[in-house]
Amino acid sequence: MAERTCAVCDDKLEATVIEVKIGDQTVEVCCEECADKLREATAKSA
Numbered sequence: 001m002a003e004r005t006c007a008v009c010d011d012k013l014e015a016t017v018i019e020v021k022i023g024d025q026t027v028e029v030c031c032e033e034c035a036d037k038l039r040e041a042t043a044k045s046a
Contacts, residue, residue, distance in 0.1 A: 004017075004028065006028070006029050006030040006031075006034055007027045007028060007029055007034075007038065008029050008030075008034035008037050008038050009029075009030065009034055011030050012030075013028060013030055014030065016030075016031075017029070017030070018030070018031065018032060018034075018035045020035050020038050020039065022038065022042050
């Protein structure tokens with residue numbers, strides 16, 4: 001089975017995973033900092 005990694009920084013996802021809703025998809029990130037970066041990048045591209 002493939003290791004799950006953060007969509008932003010590519011670190012291994014541990015027990016604490018933050019799910020961020022982007023459009024109709026849910027993306028998993030490792031921490032709130034990565035969640036904020038993902039939201040900012042999505043807002044800029046919209």
